[in-house]
Amino acid sequence: MTATARMPRIEQAGIDAWLVRLFSDIDESNMPWLTALVRRCEEDFGAALIDLVPSYTTVLVHYDPLILSAGEARARLVALLETLSPDSGEAVQDIKELPVWYDPSVGPELERLERHTGWERDKVIELHCEHVYRVFALGFAPGFAFMGSVDERLALPRLETPRRRVPQGSVAIAGRQTSAYPTMSPGGWNLVGRTPAKLFDRQRKGFSLLQVGDQVRFVSVTRQEFERLGGEVTPVEARS
Amino acid sequence: MTGIVEGVRVERAGPLALLQDAGRFGVRRLGVTQGGPVDIHSWAWANRLLGNRWGAAALEISLGGLELVACKTLRLALCGADLDARLDGNDLPRWRAFTVEPHQRLTFGTPRDGVRAYLAVAGGFRADPVLGSVACVPREGLGGHDGLGHPLKAQERLFVDSRSQDEADTRNTPQAIPPSEMPHYGEPAQLALIPGAQIADFSGASLFDAFNRSWQVDDRADRMGVRLLGPRLACRISALVSEGIGLGGVQVPPDGQPFVLLNDRQTIGGYPRLGALTPLACARLAQCMPGQEVRLIPKPLAAAQDEYRRFRAGFA
Structure with a gap:
C-alpha cells in the first residue's frame, strides 16, 4: 500500500467523465488497486456508468450526465475511494500462459537483443519467460495489452522506423513493456517471437x-x- | 427478423459512408474505441425528425459522391453538411423528413457547406451489433452494415424495418429543425472547451493564445481527430503516463499544436491536455474543412452539462 493510493486525485475530464488518479508512477503493485476501483465503480454507479478505462495509474470513469450531475458523480467517487481496498492476491493461480515460438524468422529483433545483452538466444528467451507480467492497460488496438515490467537488461527502445505491417500474434518488447499484436497492424516494437493465441475474439x-x-x-x-x-x-x- | 427488408441499394460508394449508431460503450478498457457519429448534432436531428429512438443507426456520408436507389417506399431525413444532395436530380432540402418511392435515386455531389451529411430512415438502418453496437470503425474491423467495419461499397444494400416506414410515430415529431438549431458550417466556429487537469501546466502566454487567437483546421483531420494550427503552446509537462482519454480531449504534443480527439481516437494517450471540447463542439469541428478558422472558448463544466441536457431533452 503506497501513500498515493490513499490520497487519490479526482480530475475534471470533460462533460461526462472524472479521471481518478491513484498513483504517479508505473508499478505492478498499482494494479490490484485499479482493478478494485473498476469493480467498485461498476457496483456503485450501476446504470449511470457508461464506460471505464483503467490504465497504469488512473481510471477514467464515464457516467451518464442525464442521470448524474458532475457533482453527484464526483461525490460517489469520493465516497467509494474512502473505503477502497486493493483486490487480494487470491487470483495468483490464474496466471495466463501465452505460448510463444521464439525464432528470428518471426522475431527479427531476437538477434538485436542477443547483441544488446551479449547473451545466447536461450538465455534471452529464458529471461523473457521468467517473469510473471501484469497487464497495465489495453490500448492502441482492441486486445493489445501493455504488460510489464520487462527485465531492465531486455529493455530495448522502439524501432526508429516502425513497421507498416506487424503480423498477428507477434510478441514484442518496447522499453520495459512487452505485448502481443492481436491483428496485423503497423507497429514500432521489437519483435522476438509469435504466439498462436487468439488475443481478440468477438465470439469469446x-x-x-x-x-x-x-x-x-x-x-x-x-x-x-x-x-x-x-x-x-x-x-x-x-x-x- | 420479420419486417427487416432491403431499404436502399448502393449504386456508387463515394469516399466514405459508414453506418453509425450512438457508439460502442462498455468495452473501451479492451482498447476498443467509441465510434459513433462525429457530428452528434446532425445525426441526432436526422433521427429525431423521424421519431426514432436515441441511438438508431444512420448513415454518415463524408464528402459526398454517394449514390443510392430506394428498394421500397421509405421515410428518410437528411441533416448535416450540404453535399449537393438530389432526389432524381432535384435539389433535396436538408433538415427535414421526406418520403422516397421505389427506384428513386438519391445522389450526393461535392461538399458546399460542411463535410458530413447524415441520412436516417424511420426505425433506423438495421445491422447486427458487434460488441454491442453497429458503429462502424474501419481501423478495428468492427460494426457497420457488414459487421466487419467496412465502409459501404457499390452494389451493397442497407436494411430497414418495413413496419417503421408505414407506422412512423409522427405525433410528437417536429417536421423540421428550428432555424436557431440550424448550423452554418462556413462561418468561423466557436468551440466550447471544458478545462482539464493539466491546464495550469501551460504557460500563461500559451493559455492567453489558446483562448484569444484563432486556430486553423489542419489537413490532418479524420474520425480519429483533428489537428489545429496556430500559436505554439508550451506546457511544462511533455509526456504523462498513458491514461484514458474522453471524446473531445485536446492533447498538446511537444510540437505545441493541439490535437482534438474524436470518436475513433485511441483509448489511452500520454500527452498533456488543455481540456475537452463538449460533444456539440466536437460535432461542429467535425464539419470544418481544412483551412477553416476556429476559436476555443472555455466553458465551465456545469454550464456544458446544462447545454447537453437541453440538447438531449427533445429526444426519445
Whole structure:
C-alpha cells in the first residue's frame, strides 16, 4: 500500500467523465488497486456508468450526465475511494500462459537483443519467460495489452522506423513493456517471437484474452507445438 | 427478423459512408474505441425528425459522391453538411423528413457547406451489433452494415424495418429543425472547451493564445481527430503516463499544436491536455474543412452539462 493510493486525485475530464488518479508512477503493485476501483465503480454507479478505462495509474470513469450531475458523480467517487481496498492476491493461480515460438524468422529483433545483452538466444528467451507480467492497460488496438515490467537488461527502445505491417500474434518488447499484436497492424516494437493465441475474439465472452490487471507468463514452445496450436509460420517481411 | 427488408441499394460508394449508431460503450478498457457519429448534432436531428429512438443507426456520408436507389417506399431525413444532395436530380432540402418511392435515386455531389451529411430512415438502418453496437470503425474491423467495419461499397444494400416506414410515430415529431438549431458550417466556429487537469501546466502566454487567437483546421483531420494550427503552446509537462482519454480531449504534443480527439481516437494517450471540447463542439469541428478558422472558448463544466441536457431533452 503506497501513500498515493490513499490520497487519490479526482480530475475534471470533460462533460461526462472524472479521471481518478491513484498513483504517479508505473508499478505492478498499482494494479490490484485499479482493478478494485473498476469493480467498485461498476457496483456503485450501476446504470449511470457508461464506460471505464483503467490504465497504469488512473481510471477514467464515464457516467451518464442525464442521470448524474458532475457533482453527484464526483461525490460517489469520493465516497467509494474512502473505503477502497486493493483486490487480494487470491487470483495468483490464474496466471495466463501465452505460448510463444521464439525464432528470428518471426522475431527479427531476437538477434538485436542477443547483441544488446551479449547473451545466447536461450538465455534471452529464458529471461523473457521468467517473469510473471501484469497487464497495465489495453490500448492502441482492441486486445493489445501493455504488460510489464520487462527485465531492465531486455529493455530495448522502439524501432526508429516502425513497421507498416506487424503480423498477428507477434510478441514484442518496447522499453520495459512487452505485448502481443492481436491483428496485423503497423507497429514500432521489437519483435522476438509469435504466439498462436487468439488475443481478440468477438465470439469469446469478454472478447479480449487479456484484461487489465491480469498476470501473464510467456512459455517458449517449439515450431511443431506452435503449428499444432494453429500458429502461422510465415516470416516477418524483411521490408515491412 | 420479420419486417427487416432491403431499404436502399448502393449504386456508387463515394469516399466514405459508414453506418453509425450512438457508439460502442462498455468495452473501451479492451482498447476498443467509441465510434459513433462525429457530428452528434446532425445525426441526432436526422433521427429525431423521424421519431426514432436515441441511438438508431444512420448513415454518415463524408464528402459526398454517394449514390443510392430506394428498394421500397421509405421515410428518410437528411441533416448535416450540404453535399449537393438530389432526389432524381432535384435539389433535396436538408433538415427535414421526406418520403422516397421505389427506384428513386438519391445522389450526393461535392461538399458546399460542411463535410458530413447524415441520412436516417424511420426505425433506423438495421445491422447486427458487434460488441454491442453497429458503429462502424474501419481501423478495428468492427460494426457497420457488414459487421466487419467496412465502409459501404457499390452494389451493397442497407436494411430497414418495413413496419417503421408505414407506422412512423409522427405525433410528437417536429417536421423540421428550428432555424436557431440550424448550423452554418462556413462561418468561423466557436468551440466550447471544458478545462482539464493539466491546464495550469501551460504557460500563461500559451493559455492567453489558446483562448484569444484563432486556430486553423489542419489537413490532418479524420474520425480519429483533428489537428489545429496556430500559436505554439508550451506546457511544462511533455509526456504523462498513458491514461484514458474522453471524446473531445485536446492533447498538446511537444510540437505545441493541439490535437482534438474524436470518436475513433485511441483509448489511452500520454500527452498533456488543455481540456475537452463538449460533444456539440466536437460535432461542429467535425464539419470544418481544412483551412477553416476556429476559436476555443472555455466553458465551465456545469454550464456544458446544462447545454447537453437541453440538447438531449427533445429526444426519445
